[in-house]
Amino acid sequence: MTAVADPSNRWGYHPGSTPLHRLSPRTKLVALLLFAVIVVATPREWIPFYAAYAVFAVIVLAVARVRAGDVLRRLTIEIPFLIFALLLPIVATGPRVDVLGFSLSVSGLWGAWAILAKATLTLAMSIALVATTEPGRVVLAFGQIGLPRALTSIMTFMVRYLDLIVAESHRMRIARESRGFDAHGVRSWGILARAVASSFGRAHARGERVHLAMVSRGYDGGS
Amino acid sequence: MPAGISIQGLRYAYPDGTPVLDGVDLEVAPGERVAVLGRNGAGKTTLMLHLNGVLMASAGSVRIDGTEISRATVRDIRRRVGLVFQDPDDQLFMPTVAEDVAFGPSNFGSTGEELEARVSAALTAVGLEDRGASSPQRLSLGQRRRAAIATILSMDVDVVVLDEPTSNLDPTARRELSGTLAGLDSTIVVVTHDLPYALELCPRSVILDGGRVVADGATRDLLADAELMRRHGLELPWGFDPSIVDELHS
Amino acid sequence: MPAGISIQGLRYAYPDGTPVLDGVDLEVAPGERVAVLGRNGAGKTTLMLHLNGVLMASAGSVRIDGTEISRATVRDIRRRVGLVFQDPDDQLFMPTVAEDVAFGPSNFGSTGEELEARVSAALTAVGLEDRGASSPQRLSLGQRRRAAIATILSMDVDVVVLDEPTSNLDPTARRELSGTLAGLDSTIVVVTHDLPYALELCPRSVILDGGRVVADGATRDLLADAELMRRHGLELPWGFDPSIVDELHS
Amino acid sequence: MHVPDGFLNLPTSVVTGVLAAGAIGVALPVARRESLGERKAPMVGMVATLIFATQMLNFPVGLGTSGHLIGGALAAVLVGPATGLLCISVVLIVQAVFFADGGLTALGTNILLMGVITVVVGWGLFRLVIAVLPARKWSVPVATGVGGLISVPVAAAAFSVLFAIGGQAPVPFEALFLAMTGWHVLIGIGEAVISALIVAAVMATRPDLVYGARFRRTRRPESEPASVAEEASA
Numbered sequence: 001m002t003a004v005a006d007p008s009n010r011w012g013y014h015p016g017s018t019p020l021h022r023l024s025p026r027t028k029l030v031a032l033l034l035f036a037v038i039v040v041a042t043p044r045e046w047i048p049f050y051a052a053y054a055v056f057a058v059i060v061l062a063v064a065r066v067r068a069g070d071v072l073r074r075l076t077i078e079i080p081f082l083i084f085a086l087l088l089p090i091v092a093t094g095p096r097v098d099v100l101g102f103s104l105s106v107s108g109l110w111g112a113w114a115i116l117a118k119a120t121l122t123l124a125m126s127i128a129l130v131a132t133t134e135p136g137r138v139v140l141a142f143g144q145i146g147l148p149r150a151l152t153s154i155m156t157f158m159v160r161y162l163d164l165i166v167a168e169s170h171r172m173r174i175a176r177e178s179r180g181f182d183a184h185g186v187r188s189w190g191i192l193a194r195a196v197a198s199s200f201g202r203a204h205a206r207g208e209r210v211h212l213a214m215v216s217r218g219y220d221g222g223s
Numbered sequence: 224m225p226a227g228i229s230i231q232g233l234r235y236a237y238p239d240g241t242p243v244l245d246g247v248d249l250e251v252a253p254g255e256r257v258a259v260l261g262r263n264g265a266g267k268t269t270l271m272l273h274l275n276g277v278l279m280a281s282a283g284s285v286r287i288d289g290t291e292i293s294r295a296t297v298r299d300i301r302r303r304v305g306l307v308f309q310d311p312d313d314q315l316f317m318p319t320v321a322e323d324v325a326f327g328p329s330n331f332g333s334t335g336e337e338l339e340a341r342v343s344a345a346l347t348a349v350g351l352e353d354r355g356a357s358s359p360q361r362l363s364l365g366q367r368r369r370a371a372i373a374t375i376l377s378m379d380v381d382v383v384v385l386d387e388p389t390s391n392l393d394p395t396a397r398r399e400l401s402g403t404l405a406g407l408d409s410t411i412v413v414v415t416h417d418l419p420y421a422l423e424l425c426p427r428s429v430i431l432d433g434g435r436v437v438a439d440g441a442t443r444d445l446l447a448d449a450e451l452m453r454r455h456g457l458e459l460p461w462g463f464d465p466s467i468v469d470e471l472h473s
Numbered sequence: 474m475p476a477g478i479s480i481q482g483l484r485y486a487y488p489d490g491t492p493v494l495d496g497v498d499l500e501v502a503p504g505e506r507v508a509v510l511g512r513n514g515a516g517k518t519t520l521m522l523h524l525n526g527v528l529m530a531s532a533g534s535v536r537i538d539g540t541e542i543s544r545a546t547v548r549d550i551r552r553r554v555g556l557v558f559q560d561p562d563d564q565l566f567m568p569t570v571a572e573d574v575a576f577g578p579s580n581f582g583s584t585g586e587e588l589e590a591r592v593s594a595a596l597t598a599v600g601l602e603d604r605g606a607s608s609p610q611r612l613s614l615g616q617r618r619r620a621a622i623a624t625i626l627s628m629d630v631d632v633v634v635l636d637e638p639t640s641n642l643d644p645t646a647r648r649e650l651s652g653t654l655a656g657l658d659s660t661i662v663v664v665t666h667d668l669p670y671a672l673e674l675c676p677r678s679v680i681l682d683g684g685r686v687v688a689d690g691a692t693r694d695l696l697a698d699a700e701l702m703r704r705h706g707l708e709l710p711w712g713f714d715p716s717i718v719d720e721l722h723s
Numbered sequence: 724m725h726v727p728d729g730f731l732n733l734p735t736s737v738v739t740g741v742l743a744a745g746a747i748g749v750a751l752p753v754a755r756r757e758s759l760g761e762r763k764a765p766m767v768g769m770v771a772t773l774i775f776a777t778q779m780l781n782f783p784v785g786l787g788t789s790g791h792l793i794g795g796a797l798a799a800v801l802v803g804p805a806t807g808l809l810c811i812s813v814v815l816i817v818q819a820v821f822f823a824d825g826g827l828t829a830l831g832t833n834i835l836l837m838g839v840i841t842v843v844v845g846w847g848l849f850r851l852v853i854a855v856l857p858a859r860k861w862s863v864p865v866a867t868g869v870g871g872l873i874s875v876p877v878a879a880a881a882f883s884v885l886f887a888i889g890g891q892a893p894v895p896f897e898a899l900f901l902a903m904t905g906w907h908v909l910i911g912i913g914e915a916v917i918s919a920l921i922v923a924a925v926m927a928t929r930p931d932l933v934y935g936a937r938f939r940r941t942r943r944p945e946s947e948p949a950s951v952a953e954e955a956s957a
């Protein structure tokens with residue numbers, strides 16, 4: 001109960017009252033999906049279009065008051081594909097050009113550009129969605145756009161459980177440290193592993209009881 | 224409308240094999256108030272969890288107003304039986320206290336102003352009228368206990384089951400709760416280790432031990448029987464005025 | 474060797490801005506037993522969490538035996554201060570009860586037979602001698618409370634802090650706990666809503682309200698002052714024999 | 724292996740999307756049969772959470788790179804193959820929307836690769852292996868490990884095929900195929916170890932919650948603790 005971190009932060013949500021915060025989650029979700037489809041469908045050679053998309057994304061992020069630092073931090077998820085994209089011009093086949101003394105594949109270069117541009121644009125837009133919408137409401141929006149109930153119910157539990165587990169492991173860390181635990185050495189690894197295992201057990205037990213409490217008060221989703 | 228409870232030959236063992244209830248028989252008349260007493264681990268919570276089908280009997284039956292609890296009837300039963308869990312963290316799961324208190328009634332069709340009225344009445348009854356917008360995570364344990372009680376008070380059920388309602392409550396809240404409960408016309412079953420509270424609130428008590436009901440009678444008679452109490456790990460707390468029991472007893 | 478506690482001008486606000494402690498001053502002499510009283514939400518738990526550095530003061534200081542609690546000293550302090558959390562689930566995290574009870578002493582270098590002796594003594598003191606191999610998840614709440622207390626009894630600390638130790642305990646365990654605590658020579662701080670228990674166990678009490686210590690004195694004097702008590706949301710429970718207070722008082 | 728937006732061309736994304744949606748369509752009614760009883764919902768949610776959390780933990784594979792759990796075999800064994808597919812799909816959707824891990828238009832691709840293929844391969848192998856192992860506590864974790872081990876390189880091979888068909892640039896197929904599959908054999912070892920450990924941990928505490936345990940050889944399901952029996956009788 002000394003859990004102090006704001007749980008919704010973990011999901012990238014920043015409370016606020018910008019126009020984007022006020023927009024219905026369902027509208028935002030549909031818009032995001034549409035945007036992603038349009039970006040992916042745009043041929044990679046139509047560079048001016050990409051410039052326009054980028055301007056649009058920056059405006060949306062600015063209206064939503066998302067901090068540049070947050071965007072950069074989330075972009076790190078792209079790193080594995082950055083590496084893959086950088087390799088493409090080298091390994092791809094077909095006609096080659098010389099760039100700064102390297103012989104690079106033309107189609108590989110286009111491929112790298114397409115991957116980076118498309119992935120970055122949709123990523124920026126998804127940040128705008130999650131930064132302005134409470135995680136629970138995003139889940140509800142999925143239900144509204146027709147995701148089957150079995151899936152949204154799993155999603156509801158998952159979002160709740162992640163918060164539970166984080167709170168749980170925080171409490172357990174405090175309990176450990178209150179009794180003199182110092183996290184280094186081989187012995188501490190064993191203890192941490194056991195603690196992680198039992199924290200899932202606890203979260204499950206807690207989740208089970210919470211679910212029963214919900215059911216006790218008339219909830220009938222998820223079964 | 225208060226409902227009666229009828230438990231017959233109820234047995235239950237946890238999945239790991241621990242047998243906990245071993246033939247419990249108990250009849251509670253509509254509108255009655257009964258305290259369930261017994262030492263730690265006697266199976267009181269396990270028994271309460273059967274009253275709204277959170278646990279299902281391995282043998283024997285539990286009937287609410289004549290309807291046996293089974294997969295088929297459990298949804299209806301839950302509409303009628305409100306359960307306050309022993310651990311308030313098991314009870315509270317919504318982002319705010321007010322949403323949590325509204326959860327039950329809104330699942331059962333209450334909306335709009337009526338729902339709001341219920342929520343604010345329940346919050347006022349437990350003294351949390353100004354904390355409705357707080358996250359339950361940010362309440363003290365006693366405040367969470369109060370909120371957990373409010374989630375049931377908002378529901379207007381026929382049977383109210385409370386598992387250790389006074390633990391972590393401050394003395395004033397403890398007294399006010401007994402007033403609130405006495406004002407309900409539901410059937411009330413209270414598990415408690417607080418024997419003076421049982422005496423104050425419930426004319427009748429049962430003692431659970433070894434998986435069975437080992438004593439059933441007027442609370443004042445049970446509490447006055449020191450030998451019976453001792454045998455089942457119970458005793459009046461230090462400082463409690465025994466003459467009160469004697470007076471009620473005689 | 475019992476240690477003294479010295480709290481000066483302690484302030485604390487939760488990250489969401491709620492100010493909870495607003496200049497708490499409190500001195501506890503080595504070996505003293507003090508009860509901390511106050512209504513739900515008064516900040517008692519928040520104050521206790523400062524005594525072993527789970528929370529750190531925003532302003533003011535907490536000293537144990539003259540050493541101020543800070544990032545640098547907190548590890549040493551925790552060796553000396555044992556805290557029983559209000560919620561036993563905050564305390565128990567190992568797969569079995571015995572491992573949990575052994576956790577503290579083994580971190581502080583206890584091993585082999587000595588460790589085993591400590592564990593079994595602590596489990597016996599709370600009446601769980603035959604449940605050492607159980608998972609804490611499979612205990613009743615009262616049994617978990619007992620286990621949580623045992624995790625501190627096994628540790629041989631200089632200051633024992635207990636947050637609502639009697640909640641969910643059955644009456645016998647409640648009495649036995651007071652015997653066990655009275656037998657310790659550590660300094661003891663107990664948060665409780667159970668005023669008779671405070672009177673039985675602690676010669677001295679403080680009342681917390683509005684983020685400050687608003688009363689500090691002999692428990693019998695505070696409990697006898699009905700007007701003071703009422704002002705801070707406290708009252709003696711129904712059935713408590715007031716003549717006991719009067720007798721002690723005079 | 725989370726494929727981002729724009730990695731594969733639109734026709735490939737559409738086709739994989741349709742296939743994935745079809746698979747989920749098949750899984751929905753089957754899952755309802757697998758998960759009888761209200762008590763199953765928290766377990767399913769917990770398995771999704773577990774897979775989500777372990778997908779965030781990267782384990783070293785060598786050469787300074789790392790892999791992470793995919794979890795198809797694990798999910799299938801814990802809650803049943805159809806429910807497991809639903810779990811993984813939810814994990815992938817949440818990752819795509821909240822963490823931009825995997826593209827939105829590539830969801831179909833990702834569900835096909837990391838959900839359908841790993842579940843089908845993982846569960847199929849699990850059933851084969853469990854059918855020949857003796858009915859011991861360890862047989863369920865071991866069979867899960869085998870399923871996990873093979874399912875990962877198979878998914879990687881499928882990825883290479885998809886990239887050869889609809890990738891942004893032509894890459895020599897054989898080289899990509901060998902690199903991806905070989906690499907993912909290593910990742911598969913990590914997958915096998917983690918899946919087996921998790922299943923063993925759950926078997927130790929709540930064997931009644933492990934769907935795959937019903938398929939152990941001689942011991943009959945009725946020897947399982949009460950709650951399974953109770954659910955099965957519903």
Ligand SMILES: Nc1ncnc2c1ncn2[C@@H]1O[C@H](COP(=O)(O)OP(=O)(O)OP(=O)(O)O)[C@@H](O)[C@H]1O
Pocket residue numbers: 237238239241243261262263264265266267268269270309610611612613614615616641643
């Ligand atoms: N989930 C569980 N799995 C296995 N055993 C359990 C479980 N929950 C409780 N038990 C055991 O069942 C017995 C009865 O537990 P129960 O919680 O009903 O006791 P109780 O009378 O409510 O006790 P308390 O006064 O401490 O709340 C105890 O011995 C306990 O160890």
Ligand SMILES: Nc1ncnc2c1ncn2[C@@H]1O[C@H](COP(=O)(O)OP(=O)(O)OP(=O)(O)O)[C@@H](O)[C@H]1O
Pocket residue numbers: 001002003004360361362363364365366391393487488489491493511512513514515516517518519520559
């Ligand atoms: N994590 C938190 N975040 C924000 N506010 C909190 C948090 N925990 C407690 N509070 C608030 O701080 C105040 C003091 O809480 P605390 O838990 O210290 O009370 P307490 O005196 O222990 O009450 P109780 O008798 O109910 O245990 C309460 O008003 C509570 O709402």
Ligand SMILES: [Mg+2]
Pocket residue numbers: 267268269309386613614615
């Ligand atoms: Mg109980």
Ligand SMILES: [Mg+2]
Pocket residue numbers: 363364365517518519559636
């Ligand atoms: Mg408190």
